[in-house]
Amino acid sequence: xxxxFLATCRNExxxxxxxxxxxxxxxxxxxxxxxKENHSILExxxxxxxxxxxxxxxxxxxxxDAAILFSxxxxxxxxxxxxxxxxxxxxxxxxxxxxxxxxxxxLRPLEPQRDVPFVLETVRIxxxxxxxxxxxxxxxxxxxxxxxxxGGPSKDHARTKALMLSEPAxxxxxxxxxxxxxxxxxxxxxxxxxxxxxxFDSWAGSLAPADYSxxxxxxxxxxxxxxxxxGVPRIYFGVATGELLGLLAETSPEVIGVDWRxxxxxxxxxxGPSAVVQGNLDPAACLAPWEVLRVKALEVLQFGGGxxxxxxxxxxxxxxxxxxxxxxxxxxxxxWEPDVRAT
Amino acid sequence: xxxxFLATCRNExxxxxxxxxxxxxxxxxxxxxxxKENHSILExxxxxxxxxxxxxxxxxxxxxDAAILFSxxxxxxxxxxxxxxxxxxxxxxxxxxxxxxxxxxxLRPLEPQRDVPFVLETVRIxxxxxxxxxxxxxxxxxxxxxxxxxGGPSKDHARTKALMLSEPAxxxxxxxxxxxxxxxxxxxxxxxxxxxxxxFDSWAGSLAPADYSxxxxxxxxxxxxxxxxxGVPRIYFGVATGELLGLLAETSPEVIGVDWRxxxxxxxxxxGPSAVVQGNLDPAACLAPWEVLRVKALEVLQFGGGxxxxxxxxxxxxxxxxxxxxxxxxxxxxxWEPDVRAT
Numbered sequence: 001x002x003x004x005f006l007a008t009c010r011n012e013x014x015x016x017x018x019x020x021x022x023x024x025x026x027x028x029x030x031x032x033x034x035x036k037e038n039h040s041i042l043e044x045x046x047x048x049x050x051x052x053x054x055x056x057x058x059x060x061x062x063x064x065d066a067a068i069l070f071s072x073x074x075x076x077x078x079x080x081x082x083x084x085x086x087x088x089x090x091x092x093x094x095x096x097x098x099x100x101x102x103x104x105x106x107l108r109p110l111e112p113q114r115d116v117p118f119v120l121e122t123v124r125i126x127x128x129x130x131x132x133x134x135x136x137x138x139x140x141x142x143x144x145x146x147x148x149x150x151g152g153p154s155k156d157h158a159r160t161k162a163l164m165l166s167e168p169a170x171x172x173x174x175x176x177x178x179x180x181x182x183x184x185x186x187x188x189x190x191x192x193x194x195x196x197x198x199x200f201d202s203w204a205g206s207l208a209p210a211d212y213s214x215x216x217x218x219x220x221x222x223x224x225x226x227x228x229x230x231g232v233p234r235i236y237f238g239v240a241t242g243e244l245l246g247l248l249a250e251t252s253p254e255v256i257g258v259d260w261r262x263x264x265x266x267x268x269x270x271x272g273p274s275a276v277v278q279g280n281l282d283p284a285a286c287l288a289p290w291e292v293l294r295v296k297a298l299e300v301l302q303f304g305g306g307x308x309x310x311x312x313x314x315x316x317x318x319x320x321x322x323x324x325x326x327x328x329x330x331x332x333x334x335x336w337e338p339d340v341r342a343t
Numbered sequence: 344x345x346x347x348f349l350a351t352c353r354n355e356x357x358x359x360x361x362x363x364x365x366x367x368x369x370x371x372x373x374x375x376x377x378x379k380e381n382h383s384i385l386e387x388x389x390x391x392x393x394x395x396x397x398x399x400x401x402x403x404x405x406x407x408d409a410a411i412l413f414s415x416x417x418x419x420x421x422x423x424x425x426x427x428x429x430x431x432x433x434x435x436x437x438x439x440x441x442x443x444x445x446x447x448x449x450l451r452p453l454e455p456q457r458d459v460p461f462v463l464e465t466v467r468i469x470x471x472x473x474x475x476x477x478x479x480x481x482x483x484x485x486x487x488x489x490x491x492x493x494g495g496p497s498k499d500h501a502r503t504k505a506l507m508l509s510e511p512a513x514x515x516x517x518x519x520x521x522x523x524x525x526x527x528x529x530x531x532x533x534x535x536x537x538x539x540x541x542x543f544d545s546w547a548g549s550l551a552p553a554d555y556s557x558x559x560x561x562x563x564x565x566x567x568x569x570x571x572x573x574g575v576p577r578i579y580f581g582v583a584t585g586e587l588l589g590l591l592a593e594t595s596p597e598v599i600g601v602d603w604r605x606x607x608x609x610x611x612x613x614x615g616p617s618a619v620v621q622g623n624l625d626p627a628a629c630l631a632p633w634e635v636l637r638v639k640a641l642e643v644l645q646f647g648g649g650x651x652x653x654x655x656x657x658x659x660x661x662x663x664x665x666x667x668x669x670x671x672x673x674x675x676x677x678x679w680e681p682d683v684r685a686t
Contacts (some may be wrong), residue, residue, distance in 0.1 A: 156626070156627065156658075156661065157627070158626070158627045158630060158661050158663065161625065161627035161628075161630070161631075162627060162630035162631060162663075165627070165628065165630070165631035165632070165635045166630070166631050166632055166635070205583075205604065206604075207604075208603045208604060208606070208625055208657075209604075209606060210606075210642070211625070240548075240583045240604065242585045242586050242604075243585050243604045243605050243606075243609070260551045261548065261549075261550075261551060261552075261583065261585075261586045262586050263551070263552060263553075263586075266586070282504065282551050282554070283499070283501070284499065284500070284501045284504035284505060284508070285504075285508065287501060287504070287505035287508070287509070288504075288505060288508035288509050289508075289509055292508050292509070299553070314551075315499075318499065318501050320501065320505075
């Protein structure tokens with residue numbers, strides 16, 4: 001029997017709406033925080049046994065319908081030669097931001113078997129242990145470029161956009177490099193046992209539609225086309241992408257992740273009635289009293305319509321979230337029955 | 344003759360598309376940076392002669408069609424009792440964030456004549472000196488609440504939303520306080536000589552439509568209704584509000600500011616054909632070579648349609664912006680002639 005998560009990715013009917021949470025593994029879980037006392041994020045990502053353990057923590061605790069590989073979108077870039085660290089409370093910080101052809105040379109084409117064997121080993125461990133689907137993932141080229149060019153997290157990605165608009169040849173070289181490496185990286189994850197992949201284009205929504213179309217979309221298309229023959233569902237997610245939904249759909253993913261700003265019924269009107277959507281409860285709603293959260297979650301389920309909908313948050317779980325709240329949320333989604341859906 | 348900025352606010356035809364820039368005064372101008380060497384932001388805001396000088400700097404240098412009062416959205420809150428500082432490179436930081444009724448008591452109802460006489464004096468100086476309209480401004484309640492509750496700038500406004508969803512009585516008391524003070528503040532600016540007002544609801548776009556509607560919109564409505572009898576144009580602006588445009592329009596401002604994510608023709612389709620829009624070039628486009636910037640600015644003008652459109656950026660001028668670029672942009676907008684509009 002196909003698992004309900006994979007069936008929904010293919011827009012097949014299921015017994016229940018599947019549910020998982022972006023950042024379900026991580027700082028909201030005490031068992032993760034305990035591990036973090038002795039290991040840095042990059043250490044955890046590079047130790048297959050530990051990364052697998054962290055991946056499994058929320059599956060055991062929350063009973064979500066899918067596991068997502070524990071890693072960081074910067075891991076393959078570090079493996080390909082970018083000198084970076086993930087600074088607690090800050091995020092990825094580059095020793096030498098990429099703003100010229102010279103700096104771009106530090107970034108070799110990724111060869112997954114050589115550069116990220118630990119990720120592939122993590123995937124293999126998980127594929128053997130899990131009784132439900134494993135989602136592999138990577139950052140999308142534009143979002144990766146934001147970190148590489150800015151040299152760290154930024155509010156407006158102004159340097160990145162300035163480079164994008166000012167130096168088309170350098171931008172193309174950078175984005176081609178990132179697209180090729182990301183395709184190789186996701187393909188290797190699938191070959192190692194991932195059942196689906198999610199491409200995180202978190203900052204794509206900071207682009208005006210014309211700029212997204214010209215400077216980001218072609219590289220996503222390249223990745224998704226390259227993954228097609230592997231036959232696993234491809235999920236594409238970004239924040240504040242309401243205005244881009246039609247363009248995101250042009251990259252032909254099986255599933256489109258929607259942030260909480262756009263109600264799922266509005267999203268589906270833009271994407272077409274047969275679109276499979278993932279989302280989209282505001283992560284901050286999980287900090288509210290259960291009765292408030294419950295009403296909001298039911299709204300999301302109703303907008304999702306009970307078919308072609310993977311329940312998720314509209315962005316990652318906030319660190320302050322009580323895991324018991326998430327567990328209850330999973331139960332609520334799983335208890336939402338077909339006959340209730342009709343009301 | 345009514346100035347073209349004010350005429351456009353009222354959707355009357357004009358000779359040229361009016362143009363000004365959010366944050367046109369400030370860090371992009373060397374004459375501002377020179378002043379900042381000897382004065383903190385709050386000092387500048389509290390010294391009428393200096394605040395007027397900073398307000399006039401971009402008018403002289405760029406020949407924009409409107410001046411906007413130099414101040415900070417936190418100034419009236421500091422004057423009403425909030426213990427805060429504006430930390431260079433960080434933003435407003437509260438000594439005691441407002442998260443309970445006890446902390447809310449530090450925030451007295453604003454009495455502009457008593458609490459912010461320096462702002463009103465700045466407005467009077469400017470009204471006497473300027474040969475073009477002066478825009479007064481304030482932060483909207485939700486956006487102010489984000490700073491007050493978080494205690495400083497934040498990425499996700501999670502604490503603010505948690506309070507909003509968890510403690511409706513406290514939220515209402517806080518938002519009522521902010522709405523009343525903001526109404527008094529803007530009214531006093533108009534009485535002192537401001538020709539229009541802009542309400543900055545920068546973070547409203549972080550709310551899902553249902554939450555915006557329940558927890559933010561009523562307080563904006565209260566402010567705009569209270570300003571109505573003064574007869575000056577009211578501009579309402581927020582970032583990433585594409586999904587909220589219909590709701591923003593329910594507050595009945597004369598002008599709606601649109602960020603760069605939503606093309607102006609799409610915005611007007613949601614707002615209605617007679618809506619007056621302000622915006623919406625991506626501020627990062629000003630860092631691009633002139634030929635790239637020029638094409639993007641012309642696109643904005645075309646989407647704006649040459650009537651009911653105030654040209655602006657989609658958010659504030661970035662500090663790295665070359666003021667000569669802005670000056671050229673003003674010229675481009677002013678050179679865009681009616682017969683060119685038809686093509």
